[in-house]
Amino acid sequence: MTTIKTVAVLGATGNLGPALVQALHDANFTVTAITRANSSNPTPSTFPSDVTVKSVDYTSPEALRAAFTGQDAVVSAVATPALGIQIAAIDAAVAAGVKRFIPSEYGVDTRQAVGTTVGNILAKKIEVVEYLQEVVKKGTAPGFSWTGLSTGLFLDWGFDFNGLGVIDLKEKKATIIDSGNEKFYTSTLSHIGRSVAGILLHPDETANKYLATASHNFSQNELLAVVEELTGTKFAVIHEKSEDLTRVGLEKLAAGEPIAFIYFLRTWNGTDGIGHGLTEEESDNALVGVPYEDTKAEVQRWLERAGAGVSTVNKRESYE
Incomplete structure (x- = not known):
């Protein structure tokens, strides 16, 4: 039986890192936050006082x-530009006797992305998971295992960044891809942290598996309906075709523009018939002990x- 007590978080000061540190700490793991030497991101003052912080040359x-x-486990939260360092980090973890490595997956389920344009963009993530599988298959690292985790879009971060690419609160408009009825799954940062903690609290059940968890599963139209209900405002709707977004994305990708990924990510979630939703029954939430959450409350x-003026009536009803 595997026991995990000490956990190092690699990339602890990025968008996701602080939520991972907090959730692991809340789950009573002894946590070390590892930051990149000379990083431009300051160490968050919100880290619990008993979290050890180490500045390391990646x-x-x-x-x-x-x-x-x-460390019993290493949880990677490195950003996209640093994904390549994870191969060296895995080797270092094996050499240090680490029992579990969780790579920086989260977002898109890369198992579904293999052979697609999205998969080509996320090739480094796919390479890392394949490397982990090979390390375990070789049998040269006894006691070492891995877990991959897909969680869909980062919901609260995505809301604050651009309304998930669907809702423009300032202009009171919504941009809907195709019919807007295709469901896609998302997770709050805190949910991702709790899912990772749940993996490490169930190390034997989650060893050498690729899991998918989420806190929400909804369509663009369902999201718009909740926003309109809570604000008491009717939003103007702009419809876009997924094939048009794909064409523009390919043009931008050919031009070397990083924003191309946003176009493919939107079609990945919104294209009619693409099938990238994740119901609670289909998910691994039960395995890691993390339930789905209330979408209306999160919106x-x-x-x-955002100071968007939730209507008084709906605000009262949402707490009843």
């Missing part, structure tokens, strides 16, 4: 091994953060 295998020594929190 390009040094020796420094990574030293940082991982004494309300976003509207309040």
Whole structure:
């Protein structure tokens, strides 16, 4: 029986890192936050006082091994530009005797993306999972295992960034791809943190598996309906065709523009018939002990953060 007590979070100061640190700490793991030496991201003052913080040169295998020594698990939250360092991090984790490595997957389920344009863009993520599978298959690292985790779009971050590419609160308009009825799954940052903690609380059940969890599963039209209900405002609707977005995305990809990925991500979730939703029954939420959450409540929190004026009646009803 595997026991995980100490956990290092690699990339602890990025968009997701602080939520992982907090959730692992809340689950009573001993947490070490590993930050990149000379990082432009300051160490969050919100880290619990008993979280150890280490500044490490990510390009040094020796420094990574030293940082991982004494850790039962390493959870990677490195951003897209740094995905390539994970191969060296895996080798360092194996050398340090780490029992579990969770790569920086989260978002799109890369198992579904293999052979697609999205998969080509996320090739580094796919390579890392394949490398982990190979390490375990070789049998040269006894006691070592991995878990991949897809969680869909980062919901609260995506809301604050651009309304998930669907809702424009300032202009009171919604941009809907195709019919708008295709469901897609999303997760709050805190949900992702709890899912990772759940994986490590159930190490034997989750070993060498690729899991998918979510806190919400809805369509563009369902999201729009909730926003309109809570704001008491009718939004103007703009319809876009998925094939047009794909064409523009390919043009931008050919031109080397990073924003191309946003176009493909939108069609990945919104194209009619694409089938990238995830119901609670289909998910691995039960396995890691994390339930789905109330979409209306999460949208309300976003509207309040944005100062969008949740209507008095709906605000009262949402708490009843």
